[in-house]
Amino acid sequence: MATFLTYFLGTIAVISSILLICVIMIQQTKSGGGLGAVSGGVTESVFGTSAANVLTKITTWLAVVFLTSTLLLGTVIGRMKSDNTSVAEKLLQAEGTEVQAAPAEPAKAEEAKPAEPAKDAAKPAEPAKAEEAKPAEPAK
Secondary structure, three states: OHHHHHHHHHHHHHHHHHHHHHHHHHOOOOOOOOHHHHOOOHHHHHHOOOHHHHHHHHHHHHHHHHHHHHHHHHHHHHHOOOOOOOHHHHHHHHHOOOOOOOOOOOOOOOOOOOOOOOHHHHOOOOOOOOOOOOOOOOOO
16 A cells, blocks of 8 residues: 555656646746747737736645645655664664664563662761871971
8 A cells, every 4th residue: 555655646746846847937937038938928828818827826736736745755655664763773873883772571570680789888988087187296
């Protein structure tokens, strides 16, 4: 289903982009140049005197169709990935840094024992008492 949707949206995007290019090229610029001036007023005879309004509406709708199909195409292609890894994770793996993934199974209670703290490290250092710290006698 996803491959059909990918081909369908891709075809819509290509056709709408080609039509959008053609419609934009037909339109006259504000200075009167472009293919509208070369065609000798064919657009006015086909669409009538309001050719600018018709071509503007066609351009707007084709742009909406193109942008929507492109956005949906990107979403469908993004969801088709099977590895579900982000770009940042792929870059870290390419550099050689391993990414820590969550364990698939919960750890057993026996394996997950916390390490016992050292007995000496648990006691805070005692401040030196004034009685114990006697000044040294001067040398004779």
